[in-house]
Amino acid sequence: MDNNTHISLLKTRDLSKEYKVGDIITRALGGVSIEVHEGEFVAIEGRSGSGKSTLLHMMSLLDRPSGGDVLVEGRETARFSRSERMVLRLSTFGYVFQDYALIPELTALENVLLPQFMRTGCYRTCSGQGVELLERVGLKDRLHNLPSQLSGGEQQRVAIARALVNDPKVLFADEPTANLDSDTSETIMGIFEELHGKGLTLIMVTHEPEFSARAQRTIRLADGLIAE
Amino acid sequence: MIFRSMRVGLFLMVRYLRRANPWTSLLIVSVMFLTFLNVVVVRGVLVGLPVGASVSYEAEYAGSVLITPLADRRHIERSVYIENILPGIAGYEAHSARYLASGLVRANFDRPQRASYIPDQVGAIVVGIDPAIEDSVTGLSGLIVEGRYLGADDTKSILIGYQLLDRYSGSAPQPGSPGTSGALRDVYPGDTVRLVVGGVEGEYTVAGIVSGKVAQNSRRVFMHESHLRKVLGRGIDNKDEIAIVLRSGASVDGYVSALLASGAGAYATVQTARDSQGQFLDDITSTFELLGAGIGLIGIVVAAITVFIMIFIVALNRQKQIGILKGIGVSTLAIELSYVFLSIAYAAVGISLGVAVLYLGIAPYIAANPIDFPFADGILVAPWNDTFVRSVFLVGTTLLAGYLPARMIVQKNTINAILGR
Numbered sequence: 001m002d003n004n005t006h007i008s009l010l011k012t013r014d015l016s017k018e019y020k021v022g023d024i025i026t027r028a029l030g031g032v033s034i035e036v037h038e039g040e041f042v043a044i045e046g047r048s049g050s051g052k053s054t055l056l057h058m059m060s061l062l063d064r065p066s067g068g069d070v071l072v073e074g075r076e077t078a079r080f081s082r083s084e085r086m087v088l089r090l091s092t093f094g095y096v097f098q099d100y101a102l103i104p105e106l107t108a109l110e111n112v113l114l115p116q117f118m119r120t121g122c123y124r125t126c127s128g129q130g131v132e133l134l135e136r137v138g139l140k141d142r143l144h145n146l147p148s149q150l151s152g153g154e155q156q157r158v159a160i161a162r163a164l165v166n167d168p169k170v171l172f173a174d175e176p177t178a179n180l181d182s183d184t185s186e187t188i189m190g191i192f193e194e195l196h197g198k199g200l201t202l203i204m205v206t207h208e209p210e211f212s213a214r215a216q217r218t219i220r221l222a223d224g225l226i227a228e
Numbered sequence: 229m230i231f232r233s234m235r236v237g238l239f240l241m242v243r244y245l246r247r248a249n250p251w252t253s254l255l256i257v258s259v260m261f262l263t264f265l266n267v268v269v270v271r272g273v274l275v276g277l278p279v280g281a282s283v284s285y286e287a288e289y290a291g292s293v294l295i296t297p298l299a300d301r302r303h304i305e306r307s308v309y310i311e312n313i314l315p316g317i318a319g320y321e322a323h324s325a326r327y328l329a330s331g332l333v334r335a336n337f338d339r340p341q342r343a344s345y346i347p348d349q350v351g352a353i354v355v356g357i358d359p360a361i362e363d364s365v366t367g368l369s370g371l372i373v374e375g376r377y378l379g380a381d382d383t384k385s386i387l388i389g390y391q392l393l394d395r396y397s398g399s400a401p402q403p404g405s406p407g408t409s410g411a412l413r414d415v416y417p418g419d420t421v422r423l424v425v426g427g428v429e430g431e432y433t434v435a436g437i438v439s440g441k442v443a444q445n446s447r448r449v450f451m452h453e454s455h456l457r458k459v460l461g462r463g464i465d466n467k468d469e470i471a472i473v474l475r476s477g478a479s480v481d482g483y484v485s486a487l488l489a490s491g492a493g494a495y496a497t498v499q500t501a502r503d504s505q506g507q508f509l510d511d512i513t514s515t516f517e518l519l520g521a522g523i524g525l526i527g528i529v530v531a532a533i534t535v536f537i538m539i540f541i542v543a544l545n546r547q548k549q550i551g552i553l554k555g556i557g558v559s560t561l562a563i564e565l566s567y568v569f570l571s572i573a574y575a576a577v578g579i580s581l582g583v584a585v586l587y588l589g590i591a592p593y594i595a596a597n598p599i600d601f602p603f604a605d606g607i608l609v610a611p612w613n614d615t616f617v618r619s620v621f622l623v624g625t626t627l628l629a630g631y632l633p634a635r636m637i638v639q640k641n642t643i644n645a646i647l648g649r
Contacts, residue, residue, distance in 0.1 A: 062555055063643040082560070090557025101552040101646065105240075105247040117239065118558050121232040146247070162556065 008074070009201055010036040010059060010170060015068035017054050017224075028054040030224040031068065036203060038169070041196040043215035044205045051224040052205045053098075053174055059203065060093050060172045061085045073169075090119050094163030096173040100155035102147040108134060108158045109143040116165045133161035137191060153184030160191055171195065173204040177211060189214060229559065236558060237565025244570055252542070253574070259534045260578020260626065261585075266527035267618050268582070269590060271520025272610040273599065278512040281604035282505060284441035288366050290501040291323070291471035292480045293487070298497055303466035305495035310487075311470065317486045319478025324365035327356035327456050328468035331425035333392065333449060335412040348413055350392050352449045354425045355469075356456030365473050368438065371445060375417025375436030378452060385435035386423065387450040388415065393437065423449065426460040441604050470496075528622060532629040535574070539567055540633035550637055551645025564634045571630025575623045583619070586610060 017029040029051045036042050036059075046052040057063040059070055061077060069078040072088060080088070089095070102111045112130040117123045134143055137157035147155055156176060163171055173192065177185035189211055196202050204215060212218045220227040245253070286292060297304050304310065307325060314323050331354035359378040363369045368387075369377035378385060390396040394411040415421060419434050438445050457463070474483055480500045487498050502509070543550065553563050591608050599606030637645070 057643045062646070063641065086554070086557055086559055089555065093557075095555055097552070097555075097646070101548075101555070103243075103549050103552065105243045110243065114236070114239075114553075114558065115556050118232065118236050118562065121235060123235075123239065166557075 007038040008035055009038045009040075009072070010203070011071040012055070012059060013069045013071065015055065015058055015065050015070065017051075017058060017063070018066045028224050029058070029065070032221075032224070032226055033068075034219055034226070036170070036201060038201055039196075039199050040217060041192070041202040041215045042204070043212035043218045044203065044221060045207065045209065045212040045218050046221035046227070047207065050221040052207075052221045054224075055221065056172055056174050056203065056205045060095055060170075061089055062095070090115060091166055092169050094166070094168035094171040096156070096159050096163050096171065096176045098175040098178050100147070100152070100159045100179075102155055102158055102162075104147050107144045107146055108139060108150065108154075108161075111147070111158055112161045112165050115162060119166050130161070130165060133164055134158070137161050138187075151184075153180050153187065156180060156184070156188055157191070160188070164195070168200075170201045170203060173202065175205050175207065177206070177208065185211070230561065233559045233562035234565055236562040237569055240553075240562070240566035241569035241573060244566065245573055252538070256535065256538050256574045257578045257581070259531055259538075260575050260622070261581045263527050263531035264579050264582030264619065264622060265586070265590075267524040267622060268586060268610055268615050269608065270523050270527075271517070271618075272608045273594075273606060274516040274520040274523075275513060275609040276594075276599075276607040277601060277604055278509055278516060279609050280598060280601070280607045281441065281512075282502065282509055283607065284604055285444075285505060286501040288368075288371065288440045288442045289444045289471065290504055291365055292474040292478075292501055293472040293484055293498065294501055294504040295470035295472070295492070295496045295498050296504070297468060298495070303468055304470065306465065307467040307470065307496070308465050310492045310496060311467075313487065313490050313492060314470075314472060317483055317490070319474040319480075319483045321473045321475045321478075322361070322365050323470055323472040324357065324362045325453075325467040326362070326469040326471075327453055327460070327462065329354045329356075329425050329456065329460055331423055331449060333388070333412060334422040334424070335415045335419070337422055350410065350412055352389070352392055352447060354423065354449045354451060354456065356453035357450055358453055362450075365471055366445075368445070368450070371438050371440040372436040373439040375434065378435055378450065382435060383452045383455040384430075384432055385451070386421070386432045387436050387438050388412075388421075388434055389446040389448045390437050390439045391443070391446040392449070396437075423451075425456070428459050430459070441602075443603075524618070528625050531622070532625045535571055535626050535629040536633055539571055539630045540636070542570075543567060543634050543637040547637055547640070547645050548648055551640070551642050551647075554638070554642045555646055560638045563638050564631060567634030568627055568631045571626045572623060575626035579619045579622060583615065586615070 012032055012034050015029055015032045016027070019026045019028060032055055044052045044055060058065045061070065069076050071077065072092065077085065077088070103114070106114065109127065109130050112133055113123060113127055116126055116129065120126060131143060134140065137160055139154060139157055139161070142150060142154060147158070150158065177188050180188065192202055192204065193214065206212050295304060295310065311323065311325060314320055331352055332349055333352055334349040336348045359382070360380065363377065372387070373390060378387060392411055393415055394413045397411045415434060417434050417436055420431050421434055422429055423432050432451070438450065440446055474480060484498055484500055492498050550563055554560065591610060594608040
């Protein structure tokens with residue numbers, strides 16, 4: 001572990017999440033406190049319904065917790081406004097969804113460039129970085145293809161390129177290999193390891209032990225609580 | 229940030245539009261197109277009715293300026309003096325002076341009748357005209373639907389307004405009804421009728437039947453002015469109507485002012501053709517304006533609801549994408565604007581099509597082929613400025629109808645939108 005991994009980048013403090021349907025309250029997270037340091041590769045593992053994706057949604061500010069707080073670089077985010085959370089998601093975080101989550105009307109390159117366009121207002125003249133990222137994930141020849149013209153693995157690589165375009169400090173990945181075959185999954189994991197090797201902080205949710213084993217640290221969840 | 233959101237919104241809108249389902253786009257554009265026509269054309273036709281009636285009134289009867297007797301006088305006083313003034317005022321082109329008298333037209337008087345027979349007769353205004361001059365002012369010869377126009381020496385012939393004939397008006401005298409309240413039966417050009425005017429009864433040949441949209445023509449009897457004067461025992465002065473046609477572009481109000489300044493107002497009522505039609509026309513126009521606005525408003529509300537539903541469905545189907553956009557940091561404003569721009573684009577295309585069809589198709593067609601209403605040639609009143617205002621209103625409504633559903637969807641919790649919860 002490098003020296004910089006000792007700097008706390010992300011911290012959850014007694015994070016909880018409850019869902020209420022009618023009179024029934026379901027607890028998805030029951031007070032989780034973890035800390036992720038800069039440059040770390042952390043895997044969150046658990047069975048289906050263990051709360052691992054919910055934890056990732058809270059940490060990446062996609063959802064608000066019922067209790068507790070998420071601290072990003074020491075800043076408490078509980079009282080952040082919608083636009084402050086949006087700015088953090090745009091400039092500090094990158095997110096790779098389980099089902100790729102590309103915008104179907106945009107080409108691969110347009111999907112990648114969209115967050116950068118939103119952050120800088122620069123599109124045409126800044127397309128170089130998007131092209132470069134797509135080249136890095138092996139999609140040099142697929143720049144102008146729509147998501148529907150790409151395979152699952154290709155779409156996931158576009159999603160990774162999109163998550164990286166604003167040079168995030170943390171990359172969140174929610175079961176990024178769940179819908180992929182083993183060869184493609186290996187390619188994706190290879191990309192993650194390469195990114196981690198370059199110092200990027202990675203937090204990945206997975207239910208596959210062989211992939212979580214490749215992370216520096218694994219957090220296991222069961223019934224919304226840290227198992228060990 | 230706002231400017232950047234606008235650019236991103238525009239970027240997304242262009243992609244949505246470019247890769248949208250063409251049938252959905254076609255449907256929304258069609259709704260906008262038809263709404264535009266509803267808002268502009270329906271109102272234009274409604275307002276065009278009284279305006280068309282007014283145009284017919286001027287063209288077929290009154291000219292641009294109409295001179296009639298003062299309210300407390302039987303005839304125009306010193307009408308020859310006034311006629312001499314007319315050509316000297318700027319804008320004058322021609323005028324026709326008329327004599328009027330009450331008359332009674334009798335037809336079928338030579339046929340044997342039963343005791344219960346109601347005389348086949350109608351009351352009518354008998355108008356004495358110089359046929360050539362009247363034709364140059366009102367184009368009366370062009371309104372002849374049967375027979376022929378009066379010749380220069382046709383002193384024993386008359387023209388009968390078509391509303392005085394039962395085959396046009398459909399109201400012949402009925403037993404028990406007043407004998408002069410209906411219309412004449414079986415009267416055709418070449419027939420002889422008796423005309424009682426000024427207490428003098430004479431027989432005249434029907435030269436032609438006068439049609440047209442103006443009641444003043446369709447319920448009148450026309451004869452040579454020299455003969456009418458002779459029958460009535462009137463001199464050349466004391467005419468009853470003077471219709472003046474002005475040159476194209478001449479100021480009607482200016483002409484009337486100049487005429488009044490010359491002292492004509494002391495001997496006659498001098499009015500623009502529009503003023504001579506009275507408040508009635510303004511009331512009708514206002515009523516039709518109101519009707520048009522009401523129908524247009526309903527059209528706009530229907531369009532707004534349609535666009536709202538369309539955009540709502542589009543946004544609802546893209547709920548997941550909206551969540552993803554929010555998830556990757558695209559501002560809610562940019563997402564909302566993309567749908568607002570989408571609505572505006574649909575409205576702009578629909579309105580542009582509507583404008584093209586209106587000004588290149590419908591308007592020229594109706595101008596060349598006015599809608600044949602009984603009291604007017606229906607024209608289309610759709611001035612550019614009015615169309616522009618209505619278009620802006622339509623775009624504004626569409627903008628709102630596009631914004632509201634987008635806002636509703638965008639406000640959903642991000643992760644719920646992504647997961648479709």
